[in-house]
Amino acid sequence: xxxxxxxxxxxxxxxxxxxxxxxxxxxxxxxxxxxxxxxxxxxxxxxxxxxxxxxxxxxxxxxxxxxxxxxxxxxxxxxxxxxxxxxxxxxxxxxxxxxxxxxxxxxxxxxxxxxxxxxxxxxxxxxxxxxxxxxxxxxxxxxxxxxxxxxxxxxxxxxxxxxxxxxxxxxxxxxxxxxxxxxxxxxxxxxxxxxxxxxxxxxxxxxxxxxxxxxxxxxxxxxxxxxxxxxxxxxxxxxxxxxxxxxxxxxxxxxxxxxxxxxxxxxxxxxxxxxxxxxxxxxxxxxxxxxxxxxxxxxxxxxxxxxxxxxxxxxxxxxxxxxxxxxxxxxxxxxxxxxxxxxxxxxxxxxxxxxxxxxxxxxxxxxxxxxxxxxxxxxxxxxxxxxxxxxxxxxxxxxxxxxxxxxxxxxxxxxxxxxxxxxxxxxxxxxxxxxxxxxxxxxxxxxxxxxxxxxxxxxxxxxxxxxxxxxxxxxxxxxxxxxxxxxxxxxxxxxxxxxxxxxxxxxxxxxxxxxxxxxxxxxxxxxxxxxxxxxxxxxxxxxxxxxxxxxxxxxxxxxxxxxxxxxxxxxxxxxxx
Amino acid sequence: xxxxxxxxxxxxxxxxxxxxxxxxxxxxxxxxxxxxxxxxxxxxxxxxxxxxxxxxxxxxxxxxxxxxxxxxxxxxxxxxxxxxxxxxxxxxxxxxxxxxxxxxxxxxxxxxxxxxxxxxxxxxxxxxxxxxxxxxxxxxxxxxxxxxxxxxxxxxxxxxxxxx
Ligand SMILES: Cc1cc2nc3c(=O)[nH]c(=O)nc-3n(C[C@H](O)[C@H](O)[C@H](O)COP(=O)(O)OP(=O)(O)OC[C@H]3O[C@@H](n4cnc5c(N)ncnc54)[C@H](O)[C@@H]3O)c2cc1C
Ligand SMILES: Cc1ncc(C[n+]2csc(CCOP(=O)(O)OP(=O)(O)O)c2C)c(N)n1
Ligand SMILES: [Mg+2]
Numbered sequence: 001x002x003x004x005x006x007x008x009x010x011x012x013x014x015x016x017x018x019x020x021x022x023x024x025x026x027x028x029x030x031x032x033x034x035x036x037x038x039x040x041x042x043x044x045x046x047x048x049x050x051x052x053x054x055x056x057x058x059x060x061x062x063x064x065x066x067x068x069x070x071x072x073x074x075x076x077x078x079x080x081x082x083x084x085x086x087x088x089x090x091x092x093x094x095x096x097x098x099x100x101x102x103x104x105x106x107x108x109x110x111x112x113x114x115x116x117x118x119x120x121x122x123x124x125x126x127x128x129x130x131x132x133x134x135x136x137x138x139x140x141x142x143x144x145x146x147x148x149x150x151x152x153x154x155x156x157x158x159x160x161x162x163x164x165x166x167x168x169x170x171x172x173x174x175x176x177x178x179x180x181x182x183x184x185x186x187x188x189x190x191x192x193x194x195x196x197x198x199x200x201x202x203x204x205x206x207x208x209x210x211x212x213x214x215x216x217x218x219x220x221x222x223x224x225x226x227x228x229x230x231x232x233x234x235x236x237x238x239x240x241x242x243x244x245x246x247x248x249x250x251x252x253x254x255x256x257x258x259x260x261x262x263x264x265x266x267x268x269x270x271x272x273x274x275x276x277x278x279x280x281x282x283x284x285x286x287x288x289x290x291x292x293x294x295x296x297x298x299x300x301x302x303x304x305x306x307x308x309x310x311x312x313x314x315x316x317x318x319x320x321x322x323x324x325x326x327x328x329x330x331x332x333x334x335x336x337x338x339x340x341x342x343x344x345x346x347x348x349x350x351x352x353x354x355x356x357x358x359x360x361x362x363x364x365x366x367x368x369x370x371x372x373x374x375x376x377x378x379x380x381x382x383x384x385x386x387x388x389x390x391x392x393x394x395x396x397x398x399x400x401x402x403x404x405x406x407x408x409x410x411x412x413x414x415x416x417x418x419x420x421x422x423x424x425x426x427x428x429x430x431x432x433x434x435x436x437x438x439x440x441x442x443x444x445x446x447x448x449x450x451x452x453x454x455x456x457x458x459x460x461x462x463x464x465x466x467x468x469x470x471x472x473x474x475x476x477x478x479x480x481x482x483x484x485x486x487x488x489x490x491x492x493x494x495x496x497x498x499x500x501x502x503x504x505x506x507x508x509x510x511x512x513x514x515x516x517x518x519x520x521x522x523x524x525x526x527x528x529x530x531x532x533x534x535x536x537x538x539x540x541x542x543x544x545x546x547x548x549x550x551x552x553x554x555x556x557x558x559x560x561x562x563x564x565x566x567x568x569x570x571x572x573x574x575x576x577x
Numbered sequence: 578x579x580x581x582x583x584x585x586x587x588x589x590x591x592x593x594x595x596x597x598x599x600x601x602x603x604x605x606x607x608x609x610x611x612x613x614x615x616x617x618x619x620x621x622x623x624x625x626x627x628x629x630x631x632x633x634x635x636x637x638x639x640x641x642x643x644x645x646x647x648x649x650x651x652x653x654x655x656x657x658x659x660x661x662x663x664x665x666x667x668x669x670x671x672x673x674x675x676x677x678x679x680x681x682x683x684x685x686x687x688x689x690x691x692x693x694x695x696x697x698x699x700x701x702x703x704x705x706x707x708x709x710x711x712x713x714x715x716x717x718x719x720x721x722x723x724x725x726x727x728x729x730x731x732x733x734x735x736x737x738x739x740x741x
Contacts, residue, residue: 118591123602127645130590147645182740183587183648307639310632 003173005134005165006031009098012141013042015175018069020045020060020439022053026073027113028100031165045439045468048460050077052432054084055458058093059436062419063394065220067094067148068436074100075113078159079120083426085155086124090423091241092218094153096144103163104132117159126154134164134171142179151186152305153218187304190321190329198276198300198317199334203346205274207353208234211257214241214422215279215303217415221245221323225278228331233347235357237265239280240407243418248411254357258286259559260404263365263574266557266565268357269294277301279323282313283423292564302326365557365574366408376525378402378477378549382409385447385475388532393445394419394437398430398454401483404555406449428457431474435461438470445536447473452502453482462515465542473535474544476508479551487554512544521546579608580634581660581730583738584623584641585649588614592621592646599644605629605637609727617740620648624729649738657733663700664708667721670697678715685711696721704728
């Protein structure tokens, strides 16, 4: 089969099983767009801004586990994509981003729409390539998908000069079924001796806790995790990125930990004698002040990326390997160890620990004031969303207070239902990410929890949703503030609200309508549930719900900068136990 | 602590900037860096000198290993090793001082490779400390220009840092 470079690019996508590409055309990628036009296996969705293309591909990847693909032109197309690429990089999301480049003879001459895409993206990709010859396209594409999806996943950029895709030059096409790279060998199995040692520590511990993260979702380790945690009868907490990997409604689950984590999760971390970290990277939002972090605990850390281990926190027992196989090995070794040793009843040892935890739970740290029947509390809006969707929707979030309320008040029972930008914290992520989720899961409810600040950062994608009939539900928790910023200003800058009030808001109802969607405004708590029912009953319409919420609500608990897990600021309402 | 790290890296365009970029992005310091292709043209060998406490150097080696282009890496400071650096140094050398300079060069096993009526260029290889010592010995005011390559390193013993 003889194909041109442009046709090869598209054929590689087919051979990788890629169904959807999100993109935006321009001079440098016109040959590729022409090849896309002449086939129908790979479907292209035209976004309205390249940032949206990458977030959409990212949303598809997060909700399916498959690599997301975006296609943008050179110069401004590539620079617009950078925020999306960095977002995926920080959360280790598998993406292949194809960028057009000026023709090879022009590279380095400040040609029209030329930027050094490889140079600009280098610090925020797992790897990137500049293809110089049409003969190199197929192997480079294979490498790109292999790198993006294996080991610790991440975005890979493939920069393709225009002459490389010239339709007049054709070559025989062959897509490699396998690729070996001598310089890249991610761990496939954990060290059995270390795993055995870890299991011994788990069985000896008096106050152990599992602290799990996004790696459990990325590595499909949820099932193995649940089996191990249940058998050990240990408490478990999760980072923002790991929510859903362990069912939130389970008795052993303590909720999220960290800056806005629950009282019980953070206190348990503080008093634990053993912390088992799985696919989590000890982010500063999680640890609080490092010197005060887990003062009594030995730490086991399972991660596929050696550089995640002992990066910010000392680790007593490192295990480099993929979560799933390591967790399975742990369970196997534990069962055989228990049989051999006739262990004293491990569950009885933990009784005192569970009693303590139940006491902390009794603080009801997420309690909020429900007495006001005039003003909608953002927490109540999220609870209502949970009720109306039966807890089974894919929830995409933007960044701010609403993100934390969604994480705290929408209990996730399964992985890949909670889609948000944690590492980079990119406002504008939610709506385009939801497009990717909806495209991949047309049968499932997809909702965006957002703020009036965030939604305006990629609002143009409402047009994309119209063009492709993506009936997403937008839950705007409109507090009239850059609420997260306002909260910090209230706490740490004596309520000097510098530039955090969002004035001149558009009429979101009319705005939604002008894009061809349904808009609703809800201002009273009593109207909320019925309105949401109505919105979700419109199966084939995008409904934009502008929900006016309490402008001054804060996110609690909160660990301020420099504080430890045991020094949370609690909500004034939590003491109403 | 000073560490000297040997790296085998794919000889690809941009590989060097990945290493340099890693150091600037993560705030590690590079004291020196030497690179050249190896006998296998698809690979380059780098020797990199950096400073940091154990935790930092551990992160540096992990981050370097994580770069897709890095094939193999060895912290030479972990074992016995040899370091050599090459220096070209231009020295003021009027007739009156020539004898003294020549004997210094001999003591340090250097070679004079260029002579004018007012100057010498000396070529010298050795450990970085030896080169420092030579510069000190000729007196600062006599030194016109110094070019140093930064050290290259190799581990002692029969084993090599090669593709297995
Ligand atoms: C406004 C705001 C507030 C926030 N507040 C909080 C908060 O209160 N609490 C909180 O937890 N976070 C919070 N975050 C998120 C925080 O910034 C980090 O993104 C998050 O804590 C990181 O989660 P993680 O440790 O699970 O790491 P991820 O970024 O999910 O990293 C995953 C880890 O798993 C590893 N891994 C990947 N695949 C595998 C595999 N197959 N096998 C083994 N290991 C693997 C990776 O190498 C990596 O180390 C907040 C973010 C924002 C924007
Ligand atoms: C692109 C971007 N710019 C700035 C920020 C800093 N920031 C974090 S939260 C926030 C406020 C978000 O406001 P809104 O979307 O209304 O959400 P709220 O906190 O009010 O729920 C800002 C400005 C960010 N995270 N991303
Ligand atoms: Mg707001």
